[in-house]
Amino acid sequence: MVLCGCVAVVKPVLELIQKLGPARLAAMGAVTLTLIGFFAFIIMRVSRPDMGVLFADLSMQDSAAVVRDLDTRGIRYETKGDAGQTIMAPRADLARLRMDLAGKGLPAQPGVGYEIFDKGDAFSSTNFVQNVNHLRALEGELARSIRSIGRVQAARVHLVLPERRLFERDREAPSAAIVLKLMGDLDPGQVRAVRHLAASAVEGLKPERVSIVDERGRLLADGARGTDADPGAGYEERQVALERRLRRQIEEIVAGIVGPDRARVQVSAQLDTNRIESRSETFDPESRVVRSSQTRTESSLTGNPDGQVTVGNELPGATQQDRPPAQKDSTNKNEETTNYEISRVTKTEIVEGGRIKRLSVAVAVDGAYAPGPDGKPVYAARAPAEIERITALVRSAIGFDKARGDQIEVVNLRFAEGPALPDFAEPGLIQSLLAPTKEDVMRLAELGVLALLTMVVLLAVVRPLLRRVLAGDEPPEAAALAGPEAAAAAAAVAAGGTLALAADSPAAQLMEFAKINGQIQAETVQRVVDMVRQSPSETAEVLRNWIHET
Numbered sequence: 001m002v003l004c005g006c007v008a009v010v011k012p013v014l015e016l017i018q019k020l021g022p023a024r025l026a027a028m029g030a031v032t033l034t035l036i037g038f039f040a041f042i043i044m045r046v047s048r049p050d051m052g053v054l055f056a057d058l059s060m061q062d063s064a065a066v067v068r069d070l071d072t073r074g075i076r077y078e079t080k081g082d083a084g085q086t087i088m089a090p091r092a093d094l095a096r097l098r099m100d101l102a103g104k105g106l107p108a109q110p111g112v113g114y115e116i117f118d119k120g121d122a123f124s125s126t127n128f129v130q131n132v133n134h135l136r137a138l139e140g141e142l143a144r145s146i147r148s149i150g151r152v153q154a155a156r157v158h159l160v161l162p163e164r165r166l167f168e169r170d171r172e173a174p175s176a177a178i179v180l181k182l183m184g185d186l187d188p189g190q191v192r193a194v195r196h197l198a199a200s201a202v203e204g205l206k207p208e209r210v211s212i213v214d215e216r217g218r219l220l221a222d223g224a225r226g227t228d229a230d231p232g233a234g235y236e237e238r239q240v241a242l243e244r245r246l247r248r249q250i251e252e253i254v255a256g257i258v259g260p261d262r263a264r265v266q267v268s269a270q271l272d273t274n275r276i277e278s279r280s281e282t283f284d285p286e287s288r289v290v291r292s293s294q295t296r297t298e299s300s301l302t303g304n305p306d307g308q309v310t311v312g313n314e315l316p317g318a319t320q321q322d323r324p325p326a327q328k329d330s331t332n333k334n335e336e337t338t339n340y341e342i343s344r345v346t347k348t349e350i351v352e353g354g355r356i357k358r359l360s361v362a363v364a365v366d367g368a369y370a371p372g373p374d375g376k377p378v379y380a381a382r383a384p385a386e387i388e389r390i391t392a393l394v395r396s397a398i399g400f401d402k403a404r405g406d407q408i409e410v411v412n413l414r415f416a417e418g419p420a421l422p423d424f425a426e427p428g429l430i431q432s433l434l435a436p437t438k439e440d441v442m443r444l445a446e447l448g449v450l451a452l453l454t455m456v457v458l459l460a461v462v463r464p465l466l467r468r469v470l471a472g473d474e475p476p477e478a479a480a481l482a483g484p485e486a487a488a489a490a491a492a493v494a495a496g497g498t499l500a501l502a503a504d505s506p507a508a509q510l511m512e513f514a515k516i517n518g519q520i521q522a523e524t525v526q527r528v529v530d531m532v533r534q535s536p537s538e539t540a541e542v543l544r545n546w547i548h549e550t
Contacts, residue, residue: 027521034528037546038457042450044545050443051078052091054098055107062107063087069101135159142201146178146194154181159202174202175209175223182214188241191220235273238354243267246361249397254363254390258382262366262415267398270358276351287343298333359398359406365390366415382412460527464520 017025054077055066063079066087070077075097078088089097101107125133139157146155158177176198180186186194195207211223246267254263365387369377391410400406436444532539 035457037542039454040549041542041545042454049076049090049092051088052094054087054089054094056086058085058087058107065106066101069104069106070097135161138202142178142198145197145201146180149190149194151182151184151186151190152180153183155179157198159205161202173209174205176202176205176211177223178210178212180212180214180220186220195221195223235271235354239269239271242269242271242356246359246398250361250363250394253393253397254365257386257390257393258365264364266362268360269356270360271353272355272357273353275353276349278349280345280347280349282345282347284343284345288340289343290338291341292339294337296333296335296337298331298335300331300333301329356404358404359400361394361398361406361408363390363394363408363410364415365410365412367412379414381414387412460524464517464524467517467520 055062058066063085067077067079070087070089075089075093080086080088139159142157142159143155146152146157156179158179160175160177162172162174164171178194178198180194191212192207194212195210198210199205199207209223210221211219212221213219246269247265250265250267251263254265255261365382367382368380370380372378387410391408394400394408394410398406398408400408
């Protein structure tokens, strides 16, 4: 019984296959495979995740390391560019992948360091090549060291090392230029650290000869001025840095009272650019110290041995007895010299330019907002006592000096826009449709194109095919209804003759119907050919996917 049932089922199938013929079966098989491939492509395209840029402008080493890690994780990715410089990954996983890869040090961006000397033959290279390789290695090692700083994402270093020549007295000093790609801003201390790091690594390089520029073209450090520059050249930068620092301090302390983004602060600082040098010398007469003391004593005895000179003594024949006794003179002299040192104070004072001359601070504070009866925020001005307390805090924060002429103004004003109420609720379907993002628009456009292609295939390929299959079952019934006239016509055609049929005969209608089906099939094939000619790249991609899948 089972065998009879199987034969009863298989026999109609075999008869249908014989009736269709080899050509029709081949055409149906080709169309079926084409439809299967097309719908498989549609399903894969719709279910494919939205891809975004994970990394761009990578070196070949970094690209290989990132791809190897993604393969290990089993994450789908795409590469673009001749050497795979751009790597695409699912957009929903971009943030997590970047954090995980950053934890592993990828991308590393190693650059060229001293390992350049490990390649090549040192004996066959010239002195010029060795000098160039040494310069490249030194620049690469400096770039690696600078990238180790927290906020520095990438760095490039250019060194200018003048060549040493014989019998040269005045040698030009070396210089350096550094380009940084930052994640944020560097404070002046970090900029000085980068300059000293480069100067300490290069012989003869001074920090004043190092120029630093960020990726936005801002000059962080000027190395062109050198040590002989005008001392007032950097006062503008110092003034801007001072105003920024004071504004940040005031905003932090005021925001803690009135709330974030509810205060506007402006600081104007005037710096004294004059350099003052004064010298003074003071003597204290009350303070005396004996420096040296000298004492001198003299004694002298003088007398005339012949006595007093008289006329009698000068007469001839005068004797010694007639002369009076001689007189003697005795002299004593004491001299004492004392030198005193008077205390003296010599003072030299140099006041460099750049000190604060005057500060002006303007603070605008928004009022308070409270929910009203209708749920909307209602503005309320702040109390004068609160404004006074804020003013006192600002004075303390900037180091207010009345004698210097500092001025502070704190005003309570209503801002143009009220505070935005936080809304942590996820947007609903209607809100998402009313405010779509760029990614949503692109996704909807892609789905629309795929839906349009699906409708074209269904109407141009599937529908005519179904009509043809259904039409293959109608001729026996139509022949039976046509009667002997259709049978005679069929016999005549089978015998190779020609037969003129009436226009309203059933046989003529069947032949006209077959002709229409043939035209529809030819038009369908022509449409497919036109689609392939218009989009050869998409067709090749579809065929490539079919080949990979099989």
